[in-house]
Amino acid sequence: MKPVLCIARPLPGGDLRPLEALFEIRGGSAPLSGAALVDAARDARALVVTYIDRVDVPLLSALPALSHVASYGVGVNHIDLDACRARGVLVTNTPGVLTDATADHAMALLLASARRVAEGDRIVRAGGWTALDPAWMLGTQVTGKTLGIVGFGRIGQAVARRAAGFDLKILYTGPREVPFPGARRLPLDDLLAVADFVSLNVPLTNETENLLSAGRIARMKPGAILVNTARGSVVDDVALASALESGRLAAAGLDVFRDEPRVPERFRRLPNVVLTPHLGSGTRETRAAMARMVLDELQRVARGEPPRHRVV
Numbered sequence: 001m002k003p004v005l006c007i008a009r010p011l012p013g014g015d016l017r018p019l020e021a022l023f024e025i026r027g028g029s030a031p032l033s034g035a036a037l038v039d040a041a042r043d044a045r046a047l048v049v050t051y052i053d054r055v056d057v058p059l060l061s062a063l064p065a066l067s068h069v070a071s072y073g074v075g076v077n078h079i080d081l082d083a084c085r086a087r088g089v090l091v092t093n094t095p096g097v098l099t100d101a102t103a104d105h106a107m108a109l110l111l112a113s114a115r116r117v118a119e120g121d122r123i124v125r126a127g128g129w130t131a132l133d134p135a136w137m138l139g140t141q142v143t144g145k146t147l148g149i150v151g152f153g154r155i156g157q158a159v160a161r162r163a164a165g166f167d168l169k170i171l172y173t174g175p176r177e178v179p180f181p182g183a184r185r186l187p188l189d190d191l192l193a194v195a196d197f198v199s200l201n202v203p204l205t206n207e208t209e210n211l212l213s214a215g216r217i218a219r220m221k222p223g224a225i226l227v228n229t230a231r232g233s234v235v236d237d238v239a240l241a242s243a244l245e246s247g248r249l250a251a252a253g254l255d256v257f258r259d260e261p262r263v264p265e266r267f268r269r270l271p272n273v274v275l276t277p278h279l280g281s282g283t284r285e286t287r288a289a290m291a292r293m294v295l296d297e298l299q300r301v302a303r304g305e306p307p308r309h310r311v312v
Helices: 034-041 057-062 081-087 099-114 117-125 154-164 188-194 214-219 237-246 265-269 284-302
Strands: 004-007 024-027 044-050 068-072 090-092 146-150 169-173 197-200 225-228 251-254 273-275
Touching (some): 004 034, 034 044, 044 284, 068 284, 081 090, 099 154, 099 225, 099 251, 099 273, 099 284, 169 188, 188 214, 214 237, 237 251
Parallel strands (some): 004 024, 004 044, 044 068, 068 090, 197 225, 251 273
């Protein structure tokens, strides 16, 4: 009798056929959550989840046969790692494969925010461009300015490589020195005080939740632009909205939110905020590669081989 594999959500570009020889597959054609997920996965040996799906003590307690949680994505803040560790449940993820797509999106948000691209698009579509005026809709020049990167891992460094094409001066903050040409490491508060653009690229942990607090937002350089492709809970939403409403911060490009898919109304009302629905890894190529990585890990573990991307 084959072990049960439960897939909480469809995986774009994922071909499940190679798994059929190893598993009895449940799910994968429609989202499963709550009681439906528990019912489908009750005797599952392996479970595939995304960042949307919370793997916590109640779920683990309801799935006594579970030995492998394969997460589609690099962040694991949706998984209670201590509980998995205590139960001997393996957790794997998909690092690296989404680095370039997320860095591309961070730069897209930076440029769109600085040059008022989304705002201009809305005005043109609404028929609001009725005269030629060289002083109208002025944005912020990007070339030659200073970019502060908060979190200088794979994605942060990929953002820096893209920023080099715009002659941006690179500052970063992180737990250790990184040998990156031309980049300078600073304490977070010092970086915020001088950076024209700030890109958040940290994982969500107990240490980074509300990392960009009201106090730190107040320390940001007046007229700065914030880009967040990390996690929404890294930022104090109320303080950020107030800084954007007052004009103390020029703009923001936000791809992630604290309570997705809900987006704070204050952000949705602001013309100087570019909003995207968690599209950091959202390319066909990247999402398909993530699916292949998840399926490869499932096969390796099922065959008794060591996983390539073990978290715990």
